[in-house]
Amino acid sequence: xxxxxxxxxxxxxxxxxxxxxxxxxxxxxxxxxxxxxxxxxxxxxxxxxxxxxxxxxxxxxxxxxxxxxxxxxxxxxxxxxxxxxxxxxxxxxxxxxxxxxxxxxxxxxxxxxxxxxxxxxxxxxxxxxxxxxxxxxxxxxxxxxxxxxxxxxxxxxxxxxxxxxxxxxxxxxxxxxxxxxxxxxxxxxxxxxxxxxxxxxxxxxxxxxxxxxxxxxxxxxxxxxxxxxxxxxxxxxxxxxxxxxxxxxxxxxxxxxxxxxxxxxxxxxxxxxxxxxxxxxxxxxxxxxxxxxxxxxxxxxxxxxxxxxxxxxxxxxxxxxxxxxxxxxxxxxxxxxxxxxxxxxxxxxxxxxxxxxxxxxxxxxxxxxxxxxxxxxxxxxxxxxxxxxxxxxxxxxxxxxxxxxxxxxxxxxxxxxxxxxxxxxxxxxx
Numbered sequence: 148x149x150x151x152x153x154x155x156x157x158x159x160x161x162x163x164x165x166x167x168x169x170x171x172x173x174x175x176x177x178x179x180x181x182x183x184x185x186x187x188x189x190x191x192x193x194x195x196x197x198x199x200x201x202x203x204x205x206x207x208x209x210x211x212x213x214x215x216x217x218x219x220x221x222x223x224x225x226x227x228x229x230x231x232x233x234x235x236x237x238x239x240x241x242x243x244x245x246x247x248x249x250x251x252x253x254x255x256x257x258x259x260x261x262x263x264x265x266x267x268x269x270x271x272x273x274x275x276x277x278x279x280x281x282x283x284x285x286x287x288x289x290x291x292x293x294x295x296x297x298x299x300x301x302x303x304x305x306x307x308x309x310x311x312x313x314x315x316x317x318x319x320x321x322x323x324x325x326x327x328x329x330x331x332x333x334x335x336x337x338x339x340x341x342x343x344x345x346x347x348x349x350x351x352x353x354x355x356x357x358x359x360x361x362x363x364x365x366x367x368x369x370x371x372x373x374x375x376x377x378x379x380x381x382x383x384x385x386x387x388x389x390x391x392x393x394x395x396x397x398x399x400x401x402x403x404x405x406x407x408x409x410x411x412x413x414x415x416x417x418x419x420x421x422x423x424x425x426x427x428x429x430x431x432x433x434x435x436x437x438x439x440x441x442x443x444x445x446x447x448x449x450x451x452x453x454x455x456x457x458x459x460x461x462x463x464x465x466x467x468x469x470x471x472x473x474x475x476x477x478x479x480x481x482x483x484x485x486x487x488x489x490x491x492x493x494x495x496x497x498x499x500x501x502x503x504x505x506x507x508x509x510x511x512x513x514x515x516x517x518x519x520x521x522x523x524x525x526x527x528x529x530x531x532x533x534x535x536x537x538x539x540x541x542x543x544x545x546x547x548x549x550x551x552x553x554x555x556x557x558x559x560x561x562x563x564x565x566x567x568x569x570x571x572x573x574x575x576x577x
Contacts, residue, residue, distance in 0.1 A: 189312075189316075189321060190309050190312060192325045193308060193309065193311075193312040193324060193325040193327075193328035193329070194305055194308055194309060194312075194328070196325060196326075196328060196329040196332075196556065197304075197305065197308040197328045197329060197331070197332045198305070199560075200329050200332040200333055200556055200559070200560040200563075201304070201332045201337075201340065201341060201560075203557075203560035203561060203563075203564070204332070204333065204337070204338075204560050204561075204563040204564045204567060204568060205341060205564070205568070206564065207560075207561055207563070207564020207565065207568070208231075208338065208564040208565075208568035208569055208572075209231050209232075210564070211564060211565060211568075211569045211573075212231040212234060212569065212573065213231055215573070217573060218231065218233070218234050218573065223237065224237060224238075224241045225237060225238065225576075226238065226572060226573065226576075234572050234573070235297065235341070235342040235343060235572075236293050236296060236297075236342070236343040237572075238576060238577055239273070239343075239344055239345075239577065240296065240342060240343030240344060242270055242272075242273050243273055243277055243278045243281065243296065243343055243344075243345070244278075244281070244292050244293065244296060244343060245270055246270050246273055246275070246278035247278040247279075247281040247282045247285070247292050247295075247296070248282075248292055249270075251270055251271050251275075251432075252269070252270070253269065253271045253429060253432035253433045253438075254267075254269055254433060255269070255433045255434075255435055255438050255441060255442065256269075263448045263472065264445065264446060264447075264448065265445045266441060266442055266445035266446040267446065268442075268446045268447065269442055269446065271429045271432070271433075271438075271439065271442065272439070272442050272443060272446065272447060273345075274345070274377055274378050274379055274380065274425060275377055275425065276345075276348065276374065276377040276378040277299065277345040277348050277378055280299045280348070281295045281296045281299055281343075282295075284298055284299055293343070296343035297341065297342075297343065299348065300340065300341055300342060300343065300344065300347045300348070301341050301347075303347040303348040303351045304340045304341060304347035304350075304351070306347075306351040306355075307331070307340075307347050307348075307350040307351035307354055308328040308331060308332070309328070309354075310350070310351055310353075310354025310355040310357075310358060311324070311327050311328050311331050311350075311354050311534050311537070312324040312325060312327065312328045313354070313355070313358045314354055314357055314358050314361065314505070314534070314535070315327040315537065315538055315541055317358070317361055318499060318501055318502075318538060319499065319538060319541065319542040319545070320542075320545065322545040323538075323541045323542045323544075323545040324541070325545075326540075326541040326544045326545045326552070327534070327537045327538070327541035329556055330537045330540060330541055330544075331350075331531075331534055331537060332560070332563070333556070333559040333560055333562075333563040333567060334527075334531060334537075334567065335481060335482075335485055335527035335530075335531075335566060335567055336525070336527030336528035336529075336530065336531045336567060336571060337531065337563060337567040337568075338563075338567045338568035338569075338571055338572060338577070339528055339531070339571070339577055340531075342572075342577075344577070345378055345379055346528065346531050346532065348378055349375060349378050349379045349381070349382070349532055350531065350532050350534060352371050352372075352374055352375040352378065352385075353375060353382075353385050353508070353532055353534075354534060355367075355371055356368050356371040356372050356375065356385055356389060357388075357502075357504050357505055357508060357535075359371060360388075360389060360392050360393075360414075360502070360504040361502050361504065361505075363405070363406050363410070364410075365393065365406065365410030365411050365413060365414040366410060366413055366414070368389055368414045368418075369389070369413050369414035369415070369416070369417035369418050370417060372385055372386050372389045372414070372417070372418035372419075372421075373417050373418055373419075373420050373421040374421060375421065375422075376418070376419065376420065376421025376422030376423070376424075376425065377421040377422075377424075377425060380422070380439075380443075381512070381515060381529075381532065382421070382422050383422060383515075384508060384511035384512050384515055385508055386418045386419045386422060387507065387511055388503075388504050388505075388507035388508035388511060389414055389415070389418045389504065390414075390415045390418060390419075391503065391504075391507050392502070392503050392504040392507070393411035393412070393414045393415045394411075394415070395503055396411045397411050397412070425439075426439045429442075447521075448472070448473075448520060448521075449519060449520065449521045450519065450520055451515075451518055451519050451520075452518065452519065452520045453518055454517055454518045455520070456471070456472075456519075456520035456521075456523070457486075457517045457518070457523065459471050460479065460483075460523040461483070461486070464479060464480065464483050471523075472520075473521075473522040473523065473524070473576075474523075475522070475524040475574060475575040475576070477524075477570055477574045477575070478523075478524025478525070478527070478570050478571055478574055478575035479523050479524045479575075481524075481527060481566060481570060482523055482524050482525070482526035482527050485526060485527055485530065486517070486526060489513060489536075492536045492539065492540075493509075493510070493513070493536070495538075495539030495540075496509065496535055496536055496538050496539055498539065499538050499539055499542065501535060501538060505535040505538075506535075508533075508535065509533050509535045509536060512530065512532055512533045513530070513533060516529040516530055522575070522576055524571070524575040524576070525571070525575070525576070525577065527567075527571065528571060528577060
């Protein structure tokens with residue numbers, strides 16, 4: 148009769164089951180591969196779903212690019228290249244690689260004239276954390292800058308998916324958290340998650356910052372928000388959400404007794420320092436205190452206009468016109484559908500009564516995106532960090548049976564190769 152002991156091989160003399168002095172016991176076949184730590188096991192399903200879904204979408208994107216072949220005739224800096232994967236390092240990716248290779252040369256060069264662009268574009272418009280990681284990975288692994296940029300984006304995208312799972316599962320359960328990680332993989336604009344762009348890194352930091360606040364880990368929240376400030380200017384909304392959550396915690400006697408005073412105060416003081424330090428450094432380096440904002444406004448035509456540009460786009464699209472700056476028909480129409488869905492998504496999110504930090508972060512992100520003049524077709528990408536909007540859809544989908552979910556994510560992953568990848572990289576400017 149077989150027993151469990153029969154499956155174990157020992158190094159001792161036959162039949163004794165004992166080890167000779169100085170020898171170690173042989174490992175049972177049941178212990179390989181090594182068991183994951185208990186805390187890591189819940190993340191297997193969401194990360195597997197995220198990774199498989201992204202691979203399918205990327206494969207469809209590569210097929211579409213190769214079939215069309217248009218990228219071969221474009222400038223390698225502006226959506227072109229010798230191979231389809233070169234497209235993933237164009238546009239903003241080109242700037243990040245320039246910073247990673249050469250560093251910054253801060254300047255504010257006036258071009259004159261009265262058009263949209265009156266200042267020469269400069270690399271200091273791109274925050275330093277992501278290119279610094281590219282350079283560090285390249286020098287430590289021997290990978291080129293392109294390969295390092297993709298590696299950083301892919302790895303941090305998994306960290307972001309894990310963070311989204313952690314946040315959503317606290318509110319709606321583990322199954323909803325898993326679905327949310329998959330939804331983020333097929334969200335409009337998700338093509339930049341595995342490109343030389345900083346979105347994945349930012350969402351990774353943002354998701355875990357929100358999680359830290361939700362768990363009352365204020366020191367971690369403050370440090371993460373500080374780090375986010377070195378990655379993107381839109382970190383201002385995350386910093387504000389952390390500060391607001393900390394203020395409300397201090398204002399309520401019960402939560403103040405539970406969390407203390409030092410943690411929330413620390414988070415409020417530390418969170419904005421990364422963003423403020425970089426903007427101050429740009430001003431000091433160029434000799435103009437507001438140089439960063441001048442560069443964004445006059446070099447990239449990005450500035451907060453209280454929604455005037457967005458309203459202009461919506462009026463034109465409603466009557467089938469493209470009489471507005473940066474018009475790209477297909478990305479603009481997809482972004483329009485997303486904007487029209489926002490009130491519904493916000494209402495559903497609020498019905499779930501998420502914590503204040505998530506509400507503040509999401510609403511501030513939406514106001515910032517819709518209130519800023521920038522390429523409307525990129526609204527899909529700019530809203531990618533607003534992951535709490537996935538809360539209600541994920542909770543609803545989590546009630547479906549597994550076969551239905553498989554059909555949904557299979558269809559969505561295939562379709563995302565077009566609407567989340569090809570549209571923004573080939574039919575617009577990401």
